[in-house]
Amino acid sequence: GENVEQHPSTLSVQEGDSAVIKCTYSDSASNYFPWYKQELGKRPQLIIDIRSNVGEKKDQRIAVTLNKTAKHFSLHITETQPEDSAVYFCAASLGSARQLTFGSGTQLTVLP
Amino acid sequence: GAGVSQTPSNKVTEKGKYVELRCDPISGHTALYWYRQSLGQGPEFLIYFQGTGAADDSGLPNDRFFAVRPEGSVSTLKIQRTERGDSAVYLCASSSPGTGSNTGELFFGEGSRLTVL
Numbered sequence: 001g002e003n004v005e006q007h008p009s010t011l012s013v014q015e016g017d018s019a020v021i022k023c024t025y026s027d028s029a030s031n032y033f034p035w036y037k038q039e040l041g042k043r044p045q046l047i048i049d050i051r052s053n054v055g056e057k058k059d060q061r062i063a064v065t066l067n068k069t070a071k072h073f074s075l076h077i078t079e080t081q082p083e084d085s086a087v088y089f090c091a092a093s094l095g096s097a098r099q100l101t102f103g104s105g106t107q108l109t110v111l112p
Numbered sequence: 113g114a115g116v117s118q119t120p121s122n123k124v125t126e127k128g129k130y131v132e133l134r135c136d137p138i139s140g141h142t143a144l145y146w147y148r149q150s151l152g153q154g155p156e157f158l159i160y161f162q163g164t165g166a167a168d169d170s171g172l173p174n175d176r177f178f179a180v181r182p183e184g185s186v187s188t189l190k191i192q193r194t195e196r197g198d199s200a201v202y203l204c205a206s207s208s209p210g211t212g213s214n215t216g217e218l219f220f221g222e223g224s225r226l227t228v229l
Contacts, residue, residue, distance in 0.1 A: 006154075034217070043116075043203070043220040044155065089154045098145060098207055098218050099168055102154030 002027040004092050006103025013080050014111050021106045023090035024072040030092040033066060033073045034100070038087045047088075048075070080110045114138075116221035118204050124227045125194055133189040133224040135204030144187050145218065146179055147203040155203055161187060194228045201225050 003026040013019050025033075034049035050057045050064045050073065057064050061080075066073040077084055087107050091100040117136040125131050137144050143162055147155035157171040161181045169179075176194075181187040191198055201223040208216035 004154075043222050045220070046217050049217065091154070097143065097160060097162075097167065098205075099157045099160050099171070100147075100155070100218070101157065105152070105154050 002030060002092055002101040004090060004101050004103045006090050006106060008106060010107045012109045012111060015080060015082060017080055019077045019080055019108055021075045021088055022072060023103050025092040028071060030094045032093045034091050035064060035075050036089045082110050082112050084108060085110045116204055116206055116219055118221035118224050120224055122225045126229050127194060127196060129194050131191050131194055133202050135187045135221060137206030138219055141206035141208050143207045144181060145205045146189050149201045149203055196228050199226055199228045
């Protein structure tokens with residue numbers, strides 16, 4: 001089955017700096033790669049996703065890049081703010097359904 | 113309702129007991145998923161329903177776990193003879209049919225936190 005690895009497990013940045021979180025996946029057939037933000041005790045919420053026919057997608061301060069050849073994808077957050085502090089999960093799935101395989105998460109702390 | 117609703121939000125039970133966790137998806141969402149999240153880990157897929165039928169139950173850890181969705185809306189996850197290792201947050205998610213071959217995004221509920229003593 002699919003295996004998703006995520007790095008780093010913790011990341012601290014100064015407010016205004018950029019943050020980058022990286023994930024690799026094992027199944028070359030995977031075609032959908034979402035990123036979720038989860039605040040303590042809350043539900044995971046989708047912040048951005050990318051499909052395998054696209055190399056990069058951007059939404060305001062958040063961007064995701066996908067390298068299908070290398071089987072890795074990354075989340076980029078620019079101009080970080082304290083409210084960006086949370087755990088971020090990458091995930092991968094194949095086909096049209098959403099049986100996602102999640103990474104182990106990155107605890108992002110934005111220091112004011 | 114406006115979002116995915118899960119009950120109970122917290123459940124404490126003793127080892128060996130039976131528990132049921134309920135999920136009420138977003139109205140009109142045909143796909144429903146159960147995930148399990150242990151402390152400090154990402155959610156782990158358990159089972160996926162398309163309508164009333166379980167389209168993929170490959171994530172259920174063993175035969176003590178079972179889920180139903182009899183009318184294609186509300187789903188119940190059932191755990192028999194609970195063990196301490198079953199302690200986790202059980203997340204339900206639903207999605208709309210989407211467009212073309214792209215299923216809509218997953219919307220998660222707040223989860224049911226199960227503690228087995």
